[in-house]
Amino acid sequence: MNKSRLEAFSDGVFAIIITIMVLELKVPEGTSWAVLKPLLPVFGSYILSFIFVAIYWVNHHHLVHTLRRVNSRVMWANMHLLFWLSLIPFVTGWMGVNNFDKVTVAVYGCVPILSGIAFTILSNEICRTYKEQTPLTRAIAKSNVKAIWSTVLYAAAIPTALYIHPGVSAVLFVSVSVMWIIPSKDIEKALDHE
Amino acid sequence: MNKSRLEAFSDGVFAIIITIMVLELKVPEGTSWAVLKPLLPVFGSYILSFIFVAIYWVNHHHLVHTLRRVNSRVMWANMHLLFWLSLIPFVTGWMGVNNFDKVTVAVYGCVPILSGIAFTILSNEICRTYKEQTPLTRAIAKSNVKAIWSTVLYAAAIPTALYIHPGVSAVLFVSVSVMWIIPSKDIEKALDHE
Amino acid sequence: MNKSRLEAFSDGVFAIIITIMVLELKVPEGTSWAVLKPLLPVFGSYILSFIFVAIYWVNHHHLVHTLRRVNSRVMWANMHLLFWLSLIPFVTGWMGVNNFDKVTVAVYGCVPILSGIAFTILSNEICRTYKEQTPLTRAIAKSNVKAIWSTVLYAAAIPTALYIHPGVSAVLFVSVSVMWIIPSKDIEKALDHE
């Protein structure tokens, strides 16, 4: 019961992160179709980050759903995760405005790695509060393998952007997103039977 | 019960979308009554979008009220809807600043169409979770006809803005809004008896 | 029970209105104490509006607490109130930046009048949903007299700003605020016994 504020506060931060990113889509001067063209990379970068934050929200929802009791360690692990996610609008804007330049893509790639580590820490802290295993906790534990693979792919995207081509990194980012949008059958079943 | 976070997150996004639009109403230089005049189209565009987002919030409220169980498909259909709605502040600002120029009105008209499609997808996903029909679910199904008509009118507003006159499109936008502000008697009755 | 989303959405809008006003307090250039001085009227205008929105939140809290059932009329009356309140950051910024110039004070004074009317409409719609009178509903009905007096004082502040002195209007604004910060004994008692 006492986790409702942790959820409400996190939902507020998620909602604001996902919405203020759109402020980087600045109203262009002029009214021809042509003035929209330079906004395309900014829009692409917005879509990528919107999906990224959405994936985190969905997983945060599943994970915190299993939490039985809030303690200070969980609160701080959650704050740590929200801190890294709060940097998304900045790196998204920088990458979009500069048309996916290699340095900006490499910096962008750092945020998912740090968020991934923070999510794992939060996940471990929440696991410590379990008194028993449920199908949902087992399904989440299983999805941690997917999380490790995602982090490896994001880590690979950084040298790829710098030394090969930022476009390849963008493909890696999109692949990870697709991997997460396809719902896990285990988690679906566990949610259904709860 | 587990839909409370879906509602809270959506409410947060709705609240931010509706409020950051007002940031486009930039504080003018000077203090005469005259400096307020150029803000009038921006203000008109703000009112139009405020009502548009408000209509979506009211319908989202009715629809999600009938949802019994959250699954990943519903979560992603909801995210998809919020994505299109999040573009409202951008198109509102562009249209307002450029005094309802025809290209900006046409671009503005795309968002309601895409939001309408997203709402229909969400509605279908939620219908799949029903185990039984209630008066409210029947009333919502009935209001889908109204939704299809709205989308047709919005679609008609795009060529109208480009080839006839953007003012006619604005009239279409206002007509759709009026159609939704008048509450549906079926939904009212269904809410009363629940 | 089904009013929780109306509250959550309104709380989100109130929270954003009260917080984005501070964005008008722009980080000044330079680091001497002197650069803070031109910010003083902006800060004064921020304090005034913070208290104004806070008063509305407190009264909205009491009023909606008495609501038993949400219907579309209540939803739209609430949206109407939030619309006028959403203009507060704009009029606050304009008045603050221009050092309480008479035209800006007069425009500022319009928002409380329109918000006051919207609050009365919402209050009437909520009264229609009552099935019985409670001490709280009676206390709120009593406080409507206070609301009418406030609106009269705000209305008086507009010609006062234009033809006498904007400072006198500011005193009127502060007086109304003080009148509302002092808690109503009837409402306190009613809340205690509920």
Next chain:
Amino acid sequence: MNKSRLEAFSDGVFAIIITIMVLELKVPEGTSWAVLKPLLPVFGSYILSFIFVAIYWVNHHHLVHTLRRVNSRVMWANMHLLFWLSLIPFVTGWMGVNNFDKVTVAVYGCVPILSGIAFTILSNEICRTYKEQTPLTRAIAKSNVKAIWSTVLYAAAIPTALYIHPGVSAVLFVSVSVMWIIPSKDIEKALDHE
């Protein structure tokens, strides 16, 4: 039960304060690693304030958890606290952009003092509503000693910034933060047994 809106509104304000601070991290021009360097003090100042607001959120969560009944005095004491916290983005931006200049550090130090006083007032108002002491209320009362020490250290940081070195003040700010991130064993135990 009727405190849920107080929590929801406060969570909204906390979430917005913590997130809009990141808007001060403006997207730099250029794409070399070098353009990120001038952002480092802004980033440092962001981290400091993020932790500061997070500490307040955690303590607000514990404190309001003990509240049994909302009255107008509690509402206004809470608004007073949120007012001072709402100034954090402004002082954070000013300090970060000016590379921790002594005047900006001194002004920054004022906000924690005023927030500390506001938190104490809120804490006293909430204590008045207690009908009995619980382990949690005792643990919170104990942590007030920590709060007084924090305020003394923040007060000391102001002359330190002006007459010794702003770096020493920054060390004081960090020390206070560390003191609060380490969870209080009393509060943890009290939360566990509730």
